[in-house]
Amino acid sequence: MASKIEVKDLLEAGVHFGHLTRKWNPNMAPYIYMERNGIHVINLYKTVAKLEEANEALSKIAASGRKILFVATKKQAKDIVADKVSKINMPYITERWPGGMLTNFVTIRKAVKKMASIDRMKKDGTFNTLSKKERLQVDRLRAKLEKNLGSIADMTRLPGALFIVDTMREHIAVKEAQKLNIPIFAMVDTNSDPRPIDYVIPSNDDASKSIEAILEEVTKAVAAGLAERKNDKNNDKEDEEEDVMDAKAVMIDDEDDDATEAKKAKKAKPVAAAPKKVKADELTKIEGIGPKAEEALIGKGVATYAELAKTAPEKIKEILTEASSTMAHLDPTSWPKQAKLAAAGKWDELKEWQDSVKGGVE
Structure with a gap:
């Protein structure tokens, strides 16, 4: 995980500046520190806490192999998002x-395929015949x-999360x-409603310096998650190679120790393979399951696709509701079918x- 975020850095970037007091949304009251000269000031200590919480969740999603779609169509954020997000190879919408x-993703994919077919026409010479x-x-x-x-040409399935700059505009x-x-991650200013957002980052969403400061930390967290995924893949390969080498070594030792008996008895007893550790599956690959839902299910012993496939939707709903009231709205009806x-x-x-x-919701 990236180094701890400093309040001083956010202060210098102007992340604490909110909107005029007459334009505020009362639901943002818990994140407001004070009012000065008719403008609300955001509590940066809460911003830091919320940003670290969001970064941890984003890192998990990236490590699971899911895409995070960044959305910022306002002028101040366009270039910043395009520059920083393209470096971590994530999709983004800036127009x-x-x-x-999302809700009609199949049609959007057809438009992307149309773009690919035009590129093929140019390569195979068909374009020149027109x-x-x-x-x-x-x-x-x-x-x-x-x-x-x-920017979403490589996004072949629905994203694992959305990161939004200015929820009112988007x-x-x-x-x-x-x-x-x-799951929705968002920079939420004092004039916006934080209730629909899963991971609220109270911050100034109008100033380019503020947007850049938050996105710098967010993209670092995503990059850390991607690096973790790459390391896990390399470690899995190494473990497999070690298992093969260990098995071969055991077989060689057995052949040396029992050379005389092997000559007398043609049928040798097979070497028992070492039991493999049970590893939790990436449950976030099931549409509708986010990092929090995955954590709740694993905590109750539903850690693999096979176990999820055998669990009744009513039981899943009970686990989610018990873990957090914010997950009570989730509909797990199709999860066992997907897990199977x-x-x-x-x-x-x-x-x-x-x-x-449309995303596993029948």
Whole structure:
């Protein structure tokens, strides 16, 4: 995890400046420190605490292999988001939010595939067979698709989370994510409603310095999660190689010790394989399960796809509600069905099913 965030750094970036007192949202009262010259001042100690909590969750999502979609269409944030998020290879929206981006994801994917088909036309020479007018029309369509959807070309499934700058401006994105139970992380100013947001980061969402300071910490956390995932993969490979080497060594030792008996008896007893450690599966690959829900399920012993597939939705609902009242709205009806496909290794079938039912919500 990245180094601890300093209040002094946030203060210098102007993260504490809120909106005029007459424009405030009363639900932001717990995050407001004071009022000065008609402007609300945000409590930066709470910002630091909330930012660290959000970073921890984002790091977990990144480590699980899920994509985090960054949304910021306001002028001050566009370039900052495009610059920082592209470095960690995550999708982002900096132009107009395409309606139905999440709830009608299948159609959005068709538009992205159209963009890919135009690129193939240019590679295989089909593009050159078109008339001058048709080529011009295709080029304009390609440019428009690139501008609006270029950054999500590699996002083949619904994101594991959304990070939003200015929830009032991106209210459609918030509603779509809520409908599909996708965790929402957001910079929330004093004029916004924090209630629909899962991970609130109280901060100034208008100043470019403030946005840059928060995104710097957030992208560091995501990068740390990606690095952790890469290390885990390397360690798994090393463990597998060690297991193979250990098995070979055991077999060689047995052959040396029992050389005489092996000659007399052709049938040798098979060497028992060392029991493997039971490792928790990445439950966040099931649509609708976020980091908090995953933690609650693992805490109750539902740590693998096979165990989740055998657990009744009513029992899952009980576990979630007991863990936190904020998860009481989650609908786990389809989770056992998805887990059954995951346990069987039918990932293509699971992805196709998830896309067809819009994020696992039937």
